[in-house]
Amino acid sequence: MSILDGLNPAQRQAAATIDGPVLVLAGAGSGKTRVLTYRIAHLVREKNVAPWNILAVTFTNKAAGEMRERVETLVGDQSSDIHIGTFHAICARFLRIEATAFGLDPHFTIYDEDDRRALMRRVLKSLDIPEEDLGPRSAIGQISRAKNAMLTPALFAQQANDNNIQRRLAEVYIAYETQLRQVNALDFDDLLVELVRQLKSNPDVLRKYQERFQYLLVDEYQDTNRPQYLLIQQLAALHRNLCCVGDDDQSIYQFRGADIRNILDFERDYPEAQTVRLEQNYRSTGRILAAANAVIQNNQDRKGKQLWTQEAAGEPLLLAQCDTDRREARFIVTTLRQQLMDPQYSLSDAAILYRTNAQSRALEEELQRSGINYIIVGGIRFYERKEIKDLLAYLRLLVNHADDISLRRIINTPKRGIGDTTITGLQAFAQHQSLSMLAALEILDQWPGLNSRTRNSLEKFRTLMNQLAQAKETLDLANLGETIFEASGYRQQLQDEASPEAEAREQNIAQLIADMTEFCHNEDEPTLEFFLEEKSLMSSVDEAEPGDALTLMTLHSAKGLEFPLIFISGLEENLFPTSRAVEEARTRPAAIEEERRLFYVGITRARQRLWLSYASRRFAYGTLITTEPSRFLNEIPAELMVVREEGNKTEYSRGARSSPPIKTSQQSARITRQAPPKRQQAKGIHYEYDAPSSQAHAIDPHIDHNQVIDEEDFLAIGRWVLHNRWGKGKIVAREGQGNAMKLTILFAHNQLKRVMVAYAQLEPA
């Protein structure tokens, strides 16, 4: 008897191989979290590994929380001693613990995108670089890339050729780093990069961690970037008991520096590594999985995997071609309503996925009109709201006096009559005195030519901050938050405004203070530092509250999640794939592949039903633009999908594309659901196409289900076959075997179609 008995053979191998490096290539829905948690349970309960000798790293806090929960049910109390966390959280924690050894100030602040941008603005201004030459956005992006390539400012400057822009950028990088250090802050990239560097130059500290973490587990390995890879390599170097779980087909963060080589080259980096493939999918119906497989097969750059399932074929996918984005929203709402008539489904079983956050607006309007309860994952995060960031800025400044960016944020919030001129003046004065802006407030009498009115306002602010600093020493976290809200005059300002928005803001702050109370109760060490750290590293996915609501989110946010009912909207060229990808693909065709993987991720989120949609006309940038259906739609075998037209018939350009997936409304109206494929002796693929009786009505009674196909005989290249929809055609190409077999057939009017044998009703012609 072993804990691992409940796993399938591949899963068991992945979980039981605990000595040496293991790479688990886990397809979507193949039970990778199960493997990870059972592996941990196996280590602790059956191999007597001490919990604190295990480190498990995930991508999101949510994944970490889930893993901890599931491990807890398997091993009980001991789970609390296992190190489970996100890369960023773990790095932040180690950096703080080892701050002294690393020569860092342990009170460092973690800067998010907003703070980073504010700092960059300041840098660009100080270097007199006009916005047209280099915007803060672009500068941040390029510097982030440099950091993730482990390039220090000095190295970057060296590499910068005589190219003017590069040299300029090097200057910006240097100034940015200097200022970051001056305000005692680290950005997201730094958390990783800094720890990797410090461990390299402090071998004794590294040794300590290497000895402690005898067993390492990494989730979502395909999304690790260079510094993350290096960190893992450092930590695993001693024991080499490293288990990385990932799926190259689900790598969707390369734009942010995730390096697919980390997964593709695993065997090279760890020659003794064992590779385990998890290819049985436990999540989706046969048709959904077939669609996913068909789409991802268009990618060249992959290790190659073929997912299979024992689940029933399920319902066909449905593609709604809508005339406008508004109609698309209505289609989704109507369809959802229909589904909810079925008592087995509730609102929380459904999710709408889209490529960009901006697309949520049209959907939201329609949902509000219909009174459907929904939550948005990833819009504006709670901790990104202005009022929350304001209050947090007070807290940050109390912890880190050097944090000028936070000071600037709050020195005149709420209004204290301290304007831009004064702030810029204070900054210059502080710089001249080599002090932080907060410290400079203490020596205002040395500021020449300061008029008494301004001085007065500044002194009032100084008094406030000193008062709060005292409060910090005596009060607990929640009371401190309350005091700041009150003493700063923030509450007063909101009440004076007396608007619904102000009311909402006040509520949000009440929520923040409630969070603080909760934090005090839950944590062993509820320090202000740790509270801020937790909040800085919180992502929008982590905030999704359970409840009876429909979920709206980007495809990126959906990674790792699953829903019985999934809508993927906005399947249009230049939206999904994005215009950037389309553009880039003109010179580098592989550029489209990340978008395709994203589509693959979306499809594989669905357990039972999947709806796809696009709008021929859509509001973007405030105007109506016309669009074309996404190329990805052509990659889904027609047999898997029913097409329906929503709204007025619309023209679309047929272009040079040989097989537009769209039929006219007359045709599509008559398209009934496809019959399940004929039973075949699949070679190595175990599809079971026993349609549940509830679907019986969907099956065309005229099809002979027992007809046996001798594929070798009549499906050879050059043969003529009869398709129930397109008539007679000639087979021109064939790929795959058994149920995965696809044929390319030339039908009348030079119509070239790719069909899946498993779903097409083909007969010898």
Next chain:
DNA sequence: CAGCGGTTCATTTTT
């Protein structure tokens, strides 16, 4: 200094 109105610009994706 604050508040206003006008203009411009942007939409990937996020730890």
Next chain:
DNA sequence: TGAACCGCTG
């Protein structure tokens, strides 16, 4: 469409 930024006025 909207947020974000700029410049003018009181």
